Amino acid sequence: MNPNQQNIIGPERSTGLPQVKGPEINDRDIINDMLAMEKYMAAGYNTAVNEASNQQLFDIQLQLLNEVHRAQRDLFNLMHQKGWYKLEAAEQNKVTQKAQQFANYRSQFPYQ
Template sequence: MNDRDFLNDCLATEKYITNAYSIALNEASHEALYQDLLSIYTEAQNEQRQLYNLMFKKGWYKLEQEDQQKLQQKHQQFYNYTTTQFPYGGGQLQ
């Protein structure tokens, strides 16, 4: 296993872990347990971000730039949705 594969596996694991902790946080009814889970979640999320940054820096995690017109169209689509579907004057996504 090369470095790229190893880091990719670590990143996928951290994503899985943070997702699981996020669900646990939503279900925790005891405050002390919630705080412990939140602390662990935050640490795992920070590790995930560091792995992402390292892979991005090395060119192993690439993102494609989206066309500005497509971004505007999506923004308008979701803005229109929030103003018509959400109660209390939704449309705060400007």
């Protein structure tokens, strides 16, 4: 990690991680497991949406996929708020470089 790299931490970061007193599962473990499950479900629903055989099935599965994404985001936000999901701030020049790279990719497609 770059020593000048800035971490993006949630507002409760000063409380730190839950204290582990033994093999018991703590709140962080439970929420992390829930987040992993939501990610797994999103992958499954994404495939189901792509392969839906009719419009009604497509619409229902798309709605479920959207609900899973919202639940996933809520869990991510909770973990970030508690300081349990660490993010690193990207350097502005790298963000600009990636944005330009994807703009170049997009310009290669005729259906913009």
